[in-house]
Amino acid sequence: MSVPSVTLCDNVKMPVLGYGTWQAKDDELEQAVEAALEAGYRHIDTAHVYENEKVIGKVLSKWFSSGKLKRQDIFLVTKLPPGGNRPESVPKYLKRSLELLQVEYVDLYLVHVPFGFKDVEGDLHPRTPEGLIDMDTETDHVALWKAMEAQVDAGLTKAIGISNFNKNQIEKILENARIPPCNLQVELHAYLQQKDLVEFCKKNKIVVTAYSPLGSPGLAKFMAQFGRTIDLPDILNNPVVQTIATKHKKTEAQIVLRHAIQKDIVVIPKSTNPKRLRENISIFDFRLDDSEMKQLNDLDQGLRILNFMIFQGIQNHPEYPFKAEIGKL
Ligand SMILES: NC(=O)c1ccc[n+]([C@@H]2O[C@H](COP(=O)([O-])OP(=O)(O)OC[C@H]3O[C@@H](n4cnc5c(N)ncnc54)[C@H](OP(=O)(O)O)[C@@H]3O)[C@@H](O)[C@H]2O)c1
Known part of the structure; x- marks a missing residue:
């Protein structure tokens, strides 16, 4: 299956459908990435905090060395961890990701979240408020972005973007950027269509990537590991989606993915x-x-599934992006 591409603002081509890898690790992921490449996926989305870059790098390096694929055939995305949200940490974390992925550059490097954590070696997932969340220092997005731009200059990433930033936070970067962000990755599905944010991005030539496009049906199991329960919407069993799926002889997942692509x-x-x-x-x-x-x-209900509340006290961070929704979350 061949997937069409969209051109990012700096002439980098990005396949409009990629392979998400969050919550997938080790042996299971190794086989799945093999299957994804066989199926025709050429865009892979990971992040340093997913702790699976090594497995992805292992599979890619096998495909590159066997000659089945060339590096330029793959669009590889990874993300700066929240503990790296300060200028001096950007090169360190990108270098680590490149080593784990066994590549010389990524195609897109994203600032994963607008809020910063303290940079604690060995703890990528600070979940308690005690000292780990960097509450006192407002993450300086302008300085951070200059460090992101330097990674493009150094040839370590083809393009740079942001993830989970709100409109005001994006505007601040756009006003100060030498290399504007060309991609925003946010939660987006039938129940959270983010119409204003998508419109704003279109105006500013920022390609939007939908994460959790199926409504993240595996999230309840994931949260249970941390003793959390979550009331997940069941988008794939929505009667409107089901009726359209039956009409096209497609599955519900295919309908909601196609809806976003169109x-x-x-x-x-x-x-x-x-x-x-x-x-x-x-x-x-x-x-x-x-x-x-x-x-x-x-079907849009403005219903956000991932609000980062797993990080205790995160809503008090000066750069928490969903403050305006707090009453609704
Ligand atoms: N930037 C960010 O902060 C951020 C946050 C969240 C996610 N992401 C990225 O976005 C990707 C996708 O989001 P997500 O993983 O949260 O959710 P998702 O892609 O909406 O849903 C994944 C879940 O759906 C199941 N699934 C997959 N295909 C299906 C189908 N055809 N029919 C029924 N169930 C299906 C999967 O189970 P099986 O694996 O068993 O099929 C898995 O449990 C992530 O993997 C990650 O790369 C980024």
Whole structure:
């Protein structure tokens, strides 16, 4: 299956469907990345905090050395961890990611979140307020962005972008950037369509990538590890989605992914199941009509699933991006 690409603002081509890898580790992920490459995925989304860059690097290096793929065939995305949200930490963390991924450059490097944590060696996931969340120092996005731009200058990433930033935070970067961000990765699915933010990004030539495009159905199991319960919406069992799926002889997952793609939004569904990951990439042989697009557009409820509250006290961080929604979260 061949996936069309979109041009990012600096002439870098990005496949509009990528392979998400959060919550997938080690042996399971190794086999899944193999299956994803076999299925035709050429865009892989990871992050330093996913702690799976090494496995992805292992599979990619096998494919590169066997000649099955060249480095330039793959669009590789990774992200600066929150503990690295200060200028001096950016080169250190990008270098670590490159070593683990066994590549000389990534295609897109994203600032993972707008809030910064203290840089604690050996702890990428500070979950308690005691000292780990950098509450006192407002993360300086302008200085941070200059360090991101320096990584493009050094040839260590082709493009730079942000993730989980709100409109005000993006505006501040745009006003001060020499190399503007060309990608925003945010939670986006049928129940959280982020219409204003998407419109703002279009105006500013920022390509939007939808994370959790299926509504992250595996999240409840993941949260249970931390003793948390989460009330997850079941987007794939929504009757509107089901009816459209039946009509097109497609699955519900294929319908919601296609809906985002037709709105020029890049999607990065995660699956470690070979059948499902093949299903998720098979969405370029049909089209939703205007009425179906409208019915799916109307499912928007502004319902955010990932609010980072797993980090205790995060809503008090000066750069917490969803402050305006706090009453609703
Ligand atoms: N920037 C950020 O802060 C951020 C945050 C979250 C996610 N992300 C990125 O976005 C990617 C996707 O988001 P996500 O992992 O949260 O959620 P998602 O892609 O919406 O959903 C993944 C879940 O859906 C299941 N699934 C996959 N395909 C399916 C299908 N065809 N039918 C039914 N179930 C299916 C998967 O299970 P199986 O694996 O068992 O198939 C998994 O439990 C992540 O992997 C990560 O790369 C980024």
